[in-house]
Amino acid sequence: MSAASGLTGFKTLVRREILRFLRRPRNTFVPPFVTNVLYFSVFGVILGDRVGGIEIAGDAVPYILFILPGLVVLGAISNAFENASFSIFHGRWNDYIEEPLTSPMSYSRMVVAYIAAGATRGLLVGTLIAVIGAFFTTVGVAHPIYLVAFALVITLLFSSFGVVGGLWADDWDNLTMMNQFIVRPLVFFGGVFYAVRDLPSPYYELSLLNPMVYMVNGVRYGFLGVSEVDPAWSLAVLSALTAAILAIDVVLFKRGYGLTE
Amino acid sequence: MTAAIEVENLRKRYEDVQALDGVSLSVPEGSFFGLLGPNGAGKTTFINILVGLVRRTGGRAEVFGHDVESEYRQARDAIGLAPQEFNVDRFFPIREVLKHKAGYHGVPAGEARGRADEVLKRVGIYEKRDTRFHWLSGGMKRRFMLARALITDPDLLILDEPTAGVDVQLRHELWDLITELNESGTTILLTTHYIEEAERLCDEVAILDSGNLVTVATPEELMDRGPDRITVTLRDAPASAPDLPTLAANRREGRVESVEMDGDQLVVTATKGGLVAPDLVRALDRAGHEIVDFDISRTSLEEVFVEMTREGGSDQQTEPVAAADGGVGRTNRGDSE
Numbered sequence: 001m002s003a004a005s006g007l008t009g010f011k012t013l014v015r016r017e018i019l020r021f022l023r024r025p026r027n028t029f030v031p032p033f034v035t036n037v038l039y040f041s042v043f044g045v046i047l048g049d050r051v052g053g054i055e056i057a058g059d060a061v062p063y064i065l066f067i068l069p070g071l072v073v074l075g076a077i078s079n080a081f082e083n084a085s086f087s088i089f090h091g092r093w094n095d096y097i098e099e100p101l102t103s104p105m106s107y108s109r110m111v112v113a114y115i116a117a118g119a120t121r122g123l124l125v126g127t128l129i130a131v132i133g134a135f136f137t138t139v140g141v142a143h144p145i146y147l148v149a150f151a152l153v154i155t156l157l158f159s160s161f162g163v164v165g166g167l168w169a170d171d172w173d174n175l176t177m178m179n180q181f182i183v184r185p186l187v188f189f190g191g192v193f194y195a196v197r198d199l200p201s202p203y204y205e206l207s208l209l210n211p212m213v214y215m216v217n218g219v220r221y222g223f224l225g226v227s228e229v230d231p232a233w234s235l236a237v238l239s240a241l242t243a244a245i246l247a248i249d250v251v252l253f254k255r256g257y258g259l260t261e
Numbered sequence: 262m263t264a265a266i267e268v269e270n271l272r273k274r275y276e277d278v279q280a281l282d283g284v285s286l287s288v289p290e291g292s293f294f295g296l297l298g299p300n301g302a303g304k305t306t307f308i309n310i311l312v313g314l315v316r317r318t319g320g321r322a323e324v325f326g327h328d329v330e331s332e333y334r335q336a337r338d339a340i341g342l343a344p345q346e347f348n349v350d351r352f353f354p355i356r357e358v359l360k361h362k363a364g365y366h367g368v369p370a371g372e373a374r375g376r377a378d379e380v381l382k383r384v385g386i387y388e389k390r391d392t393r394f395h396w397l398s399g400g401m402k403r404r405f406m407l408a409r410a411l412i413t414d415p416d417l418l419i420l421d422e423p424t425a426g427v428d429v430q431l432r433h434e435l436w437d438l439i440t441e442l443n444e445s446g447t448t449i450l451l452t453t454h455y456i457e458e459a460e461r462l463c464d465e466v467a468i469l470d471s472g473n474l475v476t477v478a479t480p481e482e483l484m485d486r487g488p489d490r491i492t493v494t495l496r497d498a499p500a501s502a503p504d505l506p507t508l509a510a511n512r513r514e515g516r517v518e519s520v521e522m523d524g525d526q527l528v529v530t531a532t533k534g535g536l537v538a539p540d541l542v543r544a545l546d547r548a549g550h551e552i553v554d555f556d557i558s559r560t561s562l563e564e565v566f567v568e569m570t571r572e573g574g575s576d577q578q579t580e581p582v583a584a585a586d587g588g589v590g591r592t593n594r595g596d597s598e
Contacts, residue, residue: 006334012364020352095348099358099409102312103365104338261275261315 009105010113017087017117028121029128032075036129039071040064040136043193054195056226068133069220070192074184075129076151077158077215080122081183084114084159085175088166092258101260107253111163115246118159119152126151130223139223146231147222153238154215158183160245167258186212197228214238263326265290265417265448266311271320273306273472280306282472283320288450288465290325290416293443295463295480296452299570302469304452305345308419312342324417338366341415343406345422345452349394355405356381356390359412366413373412380408384438400431407435411442418442419450424458436462456563460484466562470570480562487560487568488518489534491541494554498525507544511537525553534559 021028044064053060091097100110133139141147165178190196190212199207207213214234221227227234253259266288273281281303288294296304309315310322313333322329324336350358356377363373381387384404389397397405403423410418420439424432432455440462443449453459459466460480468475476483502520508529511517516537518530527545531537534557545552 006367008367008369009365012361012370015364016350016353016361023352091350094351095346096350098314098344098348099350099362100365101314102337102340102342103362104334104367105365106334256313256316260313261309 006104006106006109009100009103010109013100013105013110013113014116017083017114018120020087021083021117021121028079029125032079032125032128033132036071036075036132039067040133043067044133044136056195056197056220056224056228059224059226061224061226062137064133064137065139065224066195066220067193068130068137068139069223070187070190070216071133072126072129072151072223073154073190073212073216073219074187074192076122076126076155077187078122078179078183079125080118080155080157080159081162081165082175082179083121084118084162085165085169085178086162087117088114088163089169089172089175092166097259108250111246111249111253114163114166115156115159115249118162119155122155122159123151126155141223142225143222143231146235147219149235150215150218150222150231150238153235153242154219157238157242157245160242160249163249164245164252167252186210187216191216191228195228211238211241263290264288264323265292265325266294266450267321267323267326268307269321271307271310271322272318273303273310273315274318279472281310281317284469284472284474285320286467286474286477288448290448291443291446292464293440293449293462294451295459295466296450296469297456297459297466297566298452298469301471302570303472304469305421306472307469308342308344308421308450308452311336311419312340313337338413339416340419341410341413341417342419343410343421343423345425347394347402347406349402349405349409351393351395354391354393355386355397355408358394359409362409363412368413376412376414380411383411384408385434400427403427403431403435407438415447417448417450421452422454423451424453424455432458456561456566460562468566468569475569483565484560484562485533487565488530488532489560490558491529491531491534491538492554492556492558493527493529493541493545493552495525495527495545496551496553498522498527499550502527503545503548503550505541505544505548507540511540 044067048063051063053062054066088097130139165175169175189207190210191207196204196207196213214229215238217227217229218231218234218238221231264287269285271281271284284303284307296307298304306315310317311324311329313329316330325339327335329336350361353361359377359380360370360373363376364370368376378387381390384407386401386404386408389401394402394405407423410420424435427435436458439449451459451463463480465477465479466483467477499522502522508517508520511531516531516533520527520529529537529541538557542552542555
């Protein structure tokens with residue numbers, strides 16, 4: 001089993017995972033398209049005109065532009081999480097995860113393949129949402145490197161969380177619960193639709209414990225050049241967290257958690 | 262020569278069930294090895310330990326000299342598995358499923374494509390290459406399971422009940438195919454409920470019962486262990502079995518187990534019946550009995566199997582099975598026969 005043939009296994013699994021969601025555009029792209037057209041229409045245009053601008057670091061940002069990075073984050077991480085967790089759980093449910101599991105591919109390559117595919121889906125959906133936003137307002141990119149870095153890190157992070165979820169779940173309800181009752185509330189309270197600095201104490205301090213605040217602000221910094229928190233520090237912490245969750249994923253696979261008896 | 266499979270004192274415990282209890286056996290490279298046992302004997306657990314779907318509790322398990330856990334990549338690289346339960350990716354047509362499986366084993370995409378077509382033709386379902394597994398008939402699904410096991414060109418082919426639920430014609434076709442593979446050097450490990458299958462195909466069989474290895478022998482040796490039944494039809498048969506000195510002598514030597522009359526037939530149960538029969542015929546002739554018909558039936562492997570596993574109480578100790586409600590059964594994976 002050479003390194004080259006191990007890489008072939010990795011590439012095959014990534015390809016399989018990406019093809020799975022690309023061949024189902026009605027499941028992958030239509031729901032976020034419809035949802036985000038509604039978000040931009042209702043929150044951005046109708047409510048946004050009444051809200052006016054949101055002040056960040058002395059700059060007044062139009063509301064529709066303010067919510068755009070948060071919507072990108074919401075779509076990107078939800079899809080990254082959902083893809084990895086669904087793929088692993090569905091494979092366990094129907095036993096076909098045994099196809100890669102009984103192969104000579106290393107556990108770490110399997111994990112990275114699932115995470116990479118989930119992150120790819122998150123990035124595609126995030127890009128789609130940004131493009132939809134561009135139909136409603138002028139979208140610029142103030143710091144492209146930061147934007148790419150944050151987009152990569154947050155999709156990798158949530159795809160890594162998705163692996164844990166896919167291994168942990170023992171029923172479909174568990175998957176729904178994780179997405180609806182953990183991921184979405186954290187995003188909604190993470191400063192997507194409002195500036196966390198506007199919150200009174202102790203809600204402001206509590207919000208700073210929410211990792212979504214750093215993700216939303218990081219991506220906002222990439223798009224708009226303004227942020228409520230230090231983007232470099234946020235990126236470093238999120239990168240470290242991603243590495244830690246990825247390592248946990250590999251350990252779980254090696255131990256056969258949820259995969260073997 | 263390195264054994265294809267070498268296990269020593271292999272143990273697996275599922276909570277309060279001892280699925281494998283210190284199994285030691287060696288499967289020679291190139292052999293056709295059968296694994297027999299009643300439901301819950303530990304056959305599927307044994308196989309799943311080899312491929313990494315079940316973690317052993319203790320003991321040693323190696324495939325071509327590679328430990329199945331510490332050197333799992335080398336061990337799995339050598340194995341092609343056709344499990345009893347269908348575990349096929351249902352998102353893709355079967356040709357793509359095969360290409361993916363080959364890819365996981367390091368086969369480059371171009372070569373994988375060629376191999377997929379080749380194995381689909383070999384098992385006779387090439388025309389269904391663009392169909393998803395779900396839409397195949399039962400027999401085609403079985404053929405596909407074999408194709409998927411073959412796509413990686415394995416040195417060790419593990420077949421868990423490969424002919425379960427297939428018609429006689431397909432069973433014979435699969436037998437021919439498997440035999441051909443074995444003749445070309447592939448080691449085969451076969452579990453089956455069809456004793457005829459083991460008798461016909463295997464060089465050697467191991468009988469497992471309640472997680473214990475009962476015996477390892479060739480089918481011939483096993484059948485030799487069971488008694489033969491000599492049936493002699495007599496004209497003007499006596500009411501009771503004739504008192505023949507040769508039968509008495511053989512009985513003393515332990516060769517004859519029982520002698521009884523069944524209507525006009527004298528029925529003698531004896532080990533190595535072929536040796537007893539000539540003496541019996543001569544003795545009957547000397548005693549003035551006219552023989553109308555004569556038959557020796559050998560104990561079948563099935564009878565030996567039933568005899569050997571009868572006292573194991575296998576029905577009382579059943580391995581955990583995959584969740585029957587369609588849930589994720591990973592935590593209670595076991596035999597699913």
